Amino acid sequence: MHEMGVTESMMDVVLRHADKNNANKVTRINLVLGEMSSVVPYSISFYFDMLSKDTVAEGAELNFRTVKFKARCSDCGKKFKPRDYDITCPKCKGSNTEIISGREFQVESIEIN
Ligand SMILES: [Zn+2]
Numbered sequence: 001m002h003e004m005g006v007t008e009s010m011m012d013v014v015l016r017h018a019d020k021n022n023a024n025k026v027t028r029i030n031l032v033l034g035e036m037s038s039v040v041p042y043s044i045s046f047y048f049d050m051l052s053k054d055t056v057a058e059g060a061e062l063n064f065r066t067v068k069f070k071a072r073c074s075d076c077g078k079k080f081k082p083r084d085y086d087i088t089c090p091k092c093k094g095s096n097t098e099i100i101s102g103r104e105f106q107v108e109s110i111e112i113n
Helices: 003-020 041-051
Strands: 026-034 061-067 070-073 097-101 105-112
Touching (some): 003 026, 003 041, 003 105
Parallel strands (some): 026 061
Antiparallel strands (some): 026 105, 070 097
């Protein structure tokens, strides 16, 4: 994932919400970050400082909430934490599994003035 593009999308969401709510200032941005998303918080902060300049979001605090990497087996319903990228079900050894969290990067909420 490219942090610059990711931060731009994040800014779009934030500014759209801020505008819709007639915000004078965005004070805090709560973000959900999957532990396997490959997004680096430091880079997001860096690009955010750059992109938020002269917008209502300038100076807002970024709060990252990390979401664990989890998968679920469609055959037996077992939820588990995959080891590395191996998402074989530890219970029934099936491979009919899906990742349910851990890859996301999204804006959860924003706080405005
Ligand atoms: Zn299973």
